[in-house]
Amino acid sequence: MQTILPTVVPQKLADHKAKLHRVRLSDGDAIAVHEDCPKEWVAGGKVAILSHGLTDHHRTPLLVRLTEKLTARGVRVFRWDMRSCGAGIEWARHPYHAGCSEDLGAVVHAVIEQCCKNTSDLSPDITLFGVSLSGNVLLKYLGESPDTIPTMVQRAVAVNPPIDLIAGIESISNRRNRVYERHFTKMLLKHHKQWAGVRPDVYRPPHGPQPRTLEGFDNWFTAPAIGYRNAREYYVAASSAKVIPAICIPTTIITAQDDPFVPFEMFSSDHITYPDNVRLVTTNYGGHVGFVSKKGDDPDMRWLDWRIVEIVTGETIS
Template sequence: MLYFPETQSYTFSMPVLPTPDYLPPLPFRNADLATLYPPLFRTSPSLPIPGRERIETPDNDFLLIDRHRSRTGISRKLAVISHGLEGHSRKKYVLGMARMATGLGYDAACWCQRSCGGEVNRLVRSYHSGETNDLHTVISHCLSSDRYDEVVLIGFSMGGNQILKYLGEAPDRVPQQVAAAVTFSVPCDLAATERVIARPSRRIYFEYFMRGLREKIRIKAKLFPNEVDATQLNGIHSLLDFDDRYTAPVNGFRDGTDYYKKSSSRQFLPFIRIPTLLVNAQDDPFLAPECFPEHEAQTNSNLFFEMPKYGGHVGFVSNDENNVYWSESRAQAFLGNL
């Protein structure tokens, strides 16, 4: 069963969903304000302090997971929540979604990509937009207790790209307990997204990402002086420059272009087998037209694509006295009607 706003009624056969009636407060109809306000000024959603778990990966590295328990009692359902580029498990948007999930009766596992949880990972490689083995490791670990009968995946931006790629690149590998997915603000064509972020008008976003990425490279250069050269940070003016010099070589890609081509999730969307909601705002300042996969949604009955007029990038501010954002309400509606 699908969710539609109660004020509208539709009949159609393909899962490109109608434009929702989401209308944020007037200041947040500006895409940049909608994007920048939440990380800077949103009150952090209130949740009990989570239990943190450290798990080993098959390649002798580690991942960190924050575990939030269902607020409705002992649960056999789990939401695995994946953050975006240079995020972590305690970002406000992650906590807001964890609050939604635990209120809906799920336990929540909010995991940190390698080196994003306050500890530098052991290997020269870190994380990247096409990394799906770590997501699989988190899911498999959480299922190893035999506690959960149902798992849903929720991801933002880069984390959303990883989820969509994971579901479509090798569907037979996805555990049968994984029942649905919800993703927001997904750069499903990485090359096109990089070209947008390279524009002078997007410089503030580029510098925001590079602040953390530069620091990670400097730390890795000290740990692996024969493999990482921090002086190559000089002259980096785009994410493609960074990915050419660092992301690609340590992760087995020929160059940044090869990395973008192989890691973009759009090519894997036709092969997704479980109900999956992809929400990309029309005003997202990161996304190019190539990141709006209407054709793929029209040809895969499991992919539900929605394009609200507003929202920015991982924004979706609402005028809600309980600090609930529209993305959280939307995910709740989709998951609550499975």
């Protein structure tokens, strides 16, 4: 229930007024980054870099709500469309995927450059945010080369990250989750068709039946498009669980015990050694990126939104 609640709770999304930046990548592709800068922001102020999940983009409701709440508190917000997504669909030949930590690194450096245009500028106070697939990307970025993370990155938060992609794909393929899997597979196929329509140079799978499952899609398209033999090889390489022990900056992982896609067991200390600076926050309920609560001390029912605001700003909301 929590997984679908965010789609039925009434919400009005703010108009899009962000400034568009084009960030070039080392392989010739580019991605779109959208900046919302409050008038009161000054050099050295707080900055948030927000990443979206599977089949989403910068206008996904969660990211729009977070942008509105954070900018109202003076935070400069950058949302990025992963490769081939959103405003940058025509700018990329290669696909986004669960292990694209180098792309996040490029965004971080572009944001720092944007916030420090003058050498005398104070260093910004940056928080990184990732949700679902991009939560795994974020944790992989933080842990695979911790010595290279810019000092301006002060903290990070990952929500419902599938840190063990094999366990995640096996969970979503369970019969009780089949309706979700079919939905995501259809969305991926739709996106691939749309993307190939504007970029004829994208990887084109061999002719034959289209996949009906997420792992089938990754075997059919994602894995070969990014250089892996099959989906399982890709999942092992992209999973962030193995690098979490190396994370050096303060990081919060938020997940729910009733998440139908990301089994709670993958976060067990039997499988992962958490360093002191990585905090695991778990709730009994929340589903997959749901976390809708009864009206209480928070200004609205979006429990997750306000926890992110607290982490980024240091304020106490409730």
